[in-house]
Amino acid sequence: MMTNAVKWMPEGMHSVTPHLVVAGAAKAIDFYKQAFGATEITRLPGQAGKLMHAALRIGDSVVMLVDEMPEWKALGPIALKGSPVTIHLYVPDADATIATAEAAGATVTMPAADMFWGDRYGQVQDPFGHKWSVATHQRDVTAEEMQDAMRKMSQPS
Numbered sequence: 658m659m660t661n662a663v664k665w666m667p668e669g670m671h672s673v674t675p676h677l678v679v680a681g682a683a684k685a686i687d688f689y690k691q692a693f694g695a696t697e698i699t700r701l702p703g704q705a706g707k708l709m710h711a712a713l714r715i716g717d718s719v720v721m722l723v724d725e726m727p728e729w730k731a732l733g734p735i736a737l738k739g740s741p742v743t744i745h746l747y748v749p750d751a752d753a754t755i756a757t758a759e760a761a762g763a764t765v766t767m768p769a770a771d772m773f774w775g776d777r778y779g780q781v782q783d784p785f786g787h788k789w790s791v792a793t794h795q796r797d798v799t800a801e802e803m804q805d806a807m808r809k810m811s812q813p814s
Contacts, residue, residue: 668720675744676721678733678786682708688784689713691761691802693746695720715746734786736803743780743788751777751793758789773806774798 666672673676679685683706689695695713703709707724725733734740748754751769759765762784769779769791776792783789798806 674719674721676723676725677744677785677787678723678731679787680725680735681785682711682722685785686711686713688761688763689715689720692758692763692783693748693789696719701750716748721745736808739784740788743790745790745792747792747794749793751779751791752755754791755779755781758783758791763789771795773791773810774803786807 659672677685686695686697686700690694690697690713693715695715698712698714698719699710700708701710703724707726708722710721710723712719723731725731725736727736746754755763755765755769758781763781765779766788767778767780769777772778774797775796778790778792778793780788780790
């Protein structure tokens, strides 16, 4: 009996990996490098200059991306007029990362602030329509402390 030496998940990957569809994947790669310090792992060009597949490393995670291809029903958030998905990114300094992303072309949709769940947290939208939440964990909070903080927030002053 042969044993399979190939692991069920490639080295360096995590169980859940975002796979983004963007209008202009090559430009998106450049943006993610500037905004989030991404490093390019792979790029597979297809016909007419579109990318059939690309992978970037941001922090300890991989983000895959592909160009929009309407013929395959692969549309990005701009073509879809929005997205219900937000990609969450933990970084050492949320304020600095948000500022860097803004300088690279992102729109700040929520400035960083200290949150009741223990993170310094803000949100940006990249030029390709994807929403990113950016956070730095500052303190551990119990479930009871979070519930109490939420109750206080919902009470009128």
